[in-house]
Amino acid sequence: MKSHVDQAKDMYDAGFEADEFHSYMAIYETVYSICREQRSIIDDGADMILSSVFCALPLLQEVRLSFCKVLEDDGWLLTPDMVIKNEFYKHHLQVVSSAIQRARSVGVAIHTISLLHFELPFHDSWEEPNLGPLSESLRQLLKDVKVLRVRGVSKRVLELLSNCAFDLHQLGMCEVVAPEKVIKDFFKTNKKSIRSIGFHDVGILGIPRLNRLYSKTPLSASMLCRMLGVPQSTLCRAADCGCLVWRKEGGRLMFGNGCSQLSTGTSAKRKYDELQ
Numbered sequence: 046m047k048s049h050v051d052q053a054k055d056m057y058d059a060g061f062e063a064d065e066f067h068s069y070m071a072i073y074e075t076v077y078s079i080c081r082e083q084r085s086i087i088d089d090g091a092d093m094i095l096s097s098v099f100c101a102l103p104l105l106q107e108v109r110l111s112f113c114k115v116l117e118d119d120g121w122l123l124t125p126d127m128v129i130k131n132e133f134y135k136h137h138l139q140v141v142s143s144a145i146q147r148a149r150s151v152g153v154a155i156h157t158i159s160l161l162h163f164e165l166p167f168h169d170s171w172e173e174p175n176l177g178p179l180s181e182s183l184r185q186l187l188k189d190v191k192v193l194r195v196r197g198v199s200k201r202v203l204e205l206l207s208n209c210a211f212d213l214h215q216l217g218m219c220e221v222v223a224p225e226k227v228i229k230d231f232f233k234t235n236k237k238s239i240r241s242i243g244f245h246d247v248g249i250l251g252i253p254r255l256n257r258l259y260s261k262t263p264l265s266a267s268m269l270c271r272m273l274g275v276p277q278s279t280l281c282r283a284a285d286c287g288c289l290v291w292r293k294e295g296g297r298l299m300f301g302n303g304c305s306q307l308s309t310g311t312s313a314k315r316k317y318d319e320l321q
Contacts, residue, residue, distance in 0.1 A: 092140045099148035099155070107157035107192075108145060110138075112164065134163075138182035149189070157192035164199040180205055187211045194243075196220050203231045212238045222248040222261055229272040236273060243297040244269065266296050275300075 086092055099105060112134065145155050165176070183205065187193060192215040195203070200223035207230040216232065216239060228249060232242060248261030249268065262268075270276065275298075 095144040096147045109159040111161040142185040159194040162197040165201045217243040
């Protein structure tokens with residue numbers, strides 16, 4: 046964590062006046078208030094109520110986790126460097142995992158996890174972050190999950206998810222931009238168990254196009270077949286992505302016998318988006 050003195054010096058050297066950046070006490074009091082609130086939640090077991098909620102919903106099948114910033118900027122009062130990076134989101138993932146496992150123990154068949162806008166904290170190029178604890182938390186979260194959907198996640202999250210196969214049956218990817226290798230590894234990690242892959246609004250970086258250095262190429266069905274090393278004939282008819290059922294772009298690649306079960310309707314209750 047960069048010290049307040051270093052931050053203040055950098056701003057002063059950049060030409061800011063002393064009254065243009067926050068005092069140490071202003072930062073301390075804000076962070077102290079946040080930490081006290083979070084500590085009380087943990088100490089009082091307030092987040093454990095999630096287990097009771099899941100157990101009270103016998104028809105619950107999907108859990109969506111929407112991620113947001115740990116610290117809001119608040120006019121440069123707080124900075125991302127104030128996050129304990131190796132503990133990033135670990136506790137929250139553990140709470141959700143425990144709630145899911147407890148719900149399953151009483152017969153609640155939760156089989157789908159959606160990760161929305163999940164990003165890892167910024168690390169400088171010389172840093173070697175220890176993402177082991179977070180990786181283990183994700184592994185526990187996705188244990189016995191059959192459908193995984195990711196939307197708006199960073200490439201580093203995809204890399205983390207590619208470290209372990211989860212015996213998934215369906216993968217869905219939406220609103221993602223990443224290098225071809227990252228997306229390819231993410232799909233191929235679970236290739237042996239996957240029955241279908243849905244996608245829309247996925248951009249591939251690193252493919253020359255219009256001579257633009259950071260241009261992105263929309264993921265197509267043919268590109269996905271090439272990445273996975275499957276013949277083009279394996280491709281079933283394109284259909285809406287199950288993550289955003291009201292949109293008509295995107296497609297779904299079916300594997301094996303699942304190909305004959307593809308529904309081409311536009312209802313939110315599409316058969317191909319149900320767990321096989």
